[in-house]
Amino acid sequence: MEKTLLSIGHGFSARALAARLVPQGWRIVGTTRSPDKADAIADTGVEPVVWPGADLGALIAQFPNVLVSAGPDSAGDPVLNAVEDAVTRAAPDLRWVGYLSTTGVYGDRGGGWVDESSALTPSTKRGRARVTAEARWQAIPDLPLHIFRLAGIYGPGRGPFAKVRAGTARRIIKQGQVFSRIHVEDIAQALELSLQRPDPGAVYNLCDDDPAPPQDVIAHAAELLGLPVPPAIPFDQADMTPMARSFYAESKKVRNDRIKQALGWAPQFPTYRAGLAALLAQDS
DSSP states (O other): OOOEEEEESOOHHHHHHHHHHGGGTOEEEEEESOGGGHHHHHTTTOEEEETTTSOHHHHHHHOSEEEEOOOOBTTBOHHHHHHHHHHHHHGGGOSEEEEEEEGGGGOOOTTOEEOTTSOOOOOSHHHHHHHHHHHHHHTSTTOOEEEEEEOEEEBTTBSSHHHHHHTOOOEEEOTTOOBOEEEHHHHHHHHHHHHHSOOTTOEEEEOOSOOBOHHHHHHHHHHHHTOOOOOEEEGGGOOOOHHHHHHTTOOOEEOOHHHHHHHOOOOSSOSHHHHHHHHHHHHO
């Protein structure tokens, strides 16, 4: 296997994957929209490229493995809008393409379970954009595509502790609300396993084993910090941004059996309690 990877939209999950691959001798080129982030990317052993700006089509033709983390915007999928022809030409020669999607494609299930065979019935604008983007990538002939539908991501620097410490965390209570989530290191492990064992056309859910109400996570974070549990606020009384409120528009539990069986993946942090304990240990 040629140890080279093009990472388009080199963000939180891609950085975690790179931290696993670079020490193994991988060459990774990561794109960023911001020149200000280039030095930080280079400090991790990844070659930064500013895009839009660089010739992305030429890069795709050079790399057998491509990870796409860039999500759709109001104009649709930014990668395919820019270089769909180049992707189509390169497709037969590519070894592995990973596309990071979201479990938002399943929409609201009233707290019920979904798996990869569940109908795609998104209930938010973001979810509908993801369904459209997935379909566009899937329609490219001979593309060795792997879709990863990610639950709510947390990890170092992205968790509840800062808000709990600052006293700004809120336990918003909406009856029956339940989310699935995933530690970023478990995403990175899954991507590495998939790179080792490509299965073009595969779709995988990525989440931990413990869907839980969001208020339980906040309460546990406070308990770990030895701080008062934030008071409960009924959802209909909570002052929230439209973005924050949209996260409560969907309630579901996500199954992860397929990727466990196909790749032998097992989450290092199977519950939010295990994940939060690890984050707190890293902080201290």
